[in-house]
Amino acid sequence: MAERLNYNVKPTPIGPDAHQELDRLLQSMHEHGVLRFANDLVCSKTDLAHVLVGGLSKDGTLNAIQNLSILGMALSRIPPEQFYKVVFGMKDALEELNRHTQAGEKGDAPGISGTYKMLQDDKLWASLEPILEAVKVFADRMGKEPDKPITEFTGKPTDN
Numbered sequence: 001m002a003e004r005l006n007y008n009v010k011p012t013p014i015g016p017d018a019h020q021e022l023d024r025l026l027q028s029m030h031e032h033g034v035l036r037f038a039n040d041l042v043c044s045k046t047d048l049a050h051v052l053v054g055g056l057s058k059d060g061t062l063n064a065i066q067n068l069s070i071l072g073m074a075l076s077r078i079p080p081e082q083f084y085k086v087v088f089g090m091k092d093a094l095e096e097l098n099r100h101t102q103a104g105e106k107g108d109a110p111g112i113s114g115t116y117k118m119l120q121d122d123k124l125w126a127s128l129e130p131i132l133e134a135v136k137v138f139a140d141r142m143g144k145e146p147d148k149p150i151t152e153f154t155g156k157p158t159d160n
Contacts, residue, residue, distance in 0.1 A: 073153045 146152045
């Protein structure tokens with residue numbers, strides 16, 4: 001009786017293998033100048049380091065980095081639902097302002113009786129109350145001097 005042969009059928013290639021893909025990626029990077037840029041970057045490391053350090057040591061650059069980090073800290077504390085409402089509320093308000101500006105409508109001044117009616121308008125006061133409270137909170141915050149923004153954000157003291 002004949003012995004059984006162990007024969008594993010190789011799967012039919014349906015696409016390029018990893019080496020072919022890597023060669024294709026390398027060729028594409030070469031054709032688009034990415035490899036030349038990376039090579040130039042590596043070769044000019046000292047010149048590039050001087051430029052980067054020189055740019056980062058300027059007061060304006062340091063202020064920009066700190067301001068971006070503070071903005072990131074503030075955005076991390078705002079729930080997305082609240083941020084959505086604020087951003088699109090501002091968008092709608094700007095559209096309303098533009099609509100009135102483009103129309104160029106100049107209505108008559110309300111006069112004494114019109115002003116009195118506005119003072120009695122509950123819907124108007126319900127709309128203005130959150131804005132007035134927000135202005136108060138904003139004014140309070142503007143009057144506070146933080147030790148350092150990161151200290152106030154984390155609650156941990158920082159070294160000078």
